[in-house]
Amino acid sequence: MTEGIWEKLSQVAVLGAKYDSPERQPHPKCLKGTRVDLLTFICGLLDKREKSQIIWLHGTAGVGKSAVAFTVAERMKGLKVIEETNIETRLAGTFFFSRKHTKRSTTGHFFATLAYQLASNFPSVEKDVNEAIRKTPAVLDSSESLRDQMMALFRRPLWHLQFRLRECPPPVFVVDALDE
Numbered sequence: 001m002t003e004g005i006w007e008k009l010s011q012v013a014v015l016g017a018k019y020d021s022p023e024r025q026p027h028p029k030c031l032k033g034t035r036v037d038l039l040t041f042i043c044g045l046l047d048k049r050e051k052s053q054i055i056w057l058h059g060t061a062g063v064g065k066s067a068v069a070f071t072v073a074e075r076m077k078g079l080k081v082i083e084e085t086n087i088e089t090r091l092a093g094t095f096f097f098s099r100k101h102t103k104r105s106t107t108g109h110f111f112a113t114l115a116y117q118l119a120s121n122f123p124s125v126e127k128d129v130n131e132a133i134r135k136t137p138a139v140l141d142s143s144e145s146l147r148d149q150m151m152a153l154f155r156r157p158l159w160h161l162q163f164r165l166r167e168c169p170p171p172v173f174v175v176d177a178l179d180e
Contacts, residue, residue, distance in 0.1 A: 005133045006126075012140045013116035014103045019073035019094040019174060023101065028067040035068060042072055046090075046172050053170075069096070069176040076172045081165060092171035093117035097178060108142025114173060115153035122171070124164060128157035 016023035030039065045053050057065045076091035093114040098104040119126045132152035138144055139152045161171065 005130050008137075008140060009112060009116050009119075009129070009133060012109050012142070013113045014095070014109050016101060017095040017097070017104050017113050018117070019070055019077075019091075019096060019176075021096075024096060024098075027070050028064070029074065030064070030067050030071040035064070035071075038068065039071060039075075042068070043075060046072075046076070047169055049166075049168075049170055066096070066176050069174050072172075073174040076174070079169070081168045081171065088122055090169060090172050092121055092173050094174045094176075096176040106142070107146055111146070111149040111153045112140055115157065118154075118157060118161075118171075122161055125157040125161050128160055129153060132156065 015021060018024075020027065042055055045055055057068060059065055073091055073094050077089050079090040081088040081090060094117065095110055095113055096104065103109055115129050115132075119129045132139060136148075136152060139149055165171070
């Protein structure tokens with residue numbers, strides 16, 4: 001990726017939104033032996049290549065949705081897309097929202113953050129992300145239309161990745177606390 005464009009993207013990506021960010025410590029996670037059936041069910045859904053999956057966990061505050069999201073992200077990070085890769089893991093990106101942190105309390109940099117993580121994890125999409133930013137630099141502006149950001153930074157690169165990985169388990173994105 002062109003250094004200047006990658007630098008611009010890295011400056012707007014919200015690094016604290018990653019599942020394992022030091023900003024989020026202590027990390028809420030499922031204790032060993034807990035929520036086994038739920039985690040097995042979720043991971044089973046995420047392994048299906050036939051169609052895209054959106055899994056929406058809902059419940060009252062404090063029931064452990066963030067712990068489940070962190071645990072799923074951690075598991076997916078530990079799984080390779082294909083055995084021969086050193087970089088590409090099933091975890092394509094994460095965004096953990098928070099009311100306490102300005103950049104994590106809005107959607108302004110949501111797609112830029114996911115695109116940054118996606119391109120970091122899957123170098124084959126760097127070209128698509130780079131091209132999107134080169135064509136429309138304003139797509140990195142937090143006030144830009146979310147639809148435009150999603151199409152340029154996220155959907156098009158994912159489409160090319162999906163074609164390349166059509167025989168592999170799908171990449172996974174984990175988003176937590178969207179209501180915040």
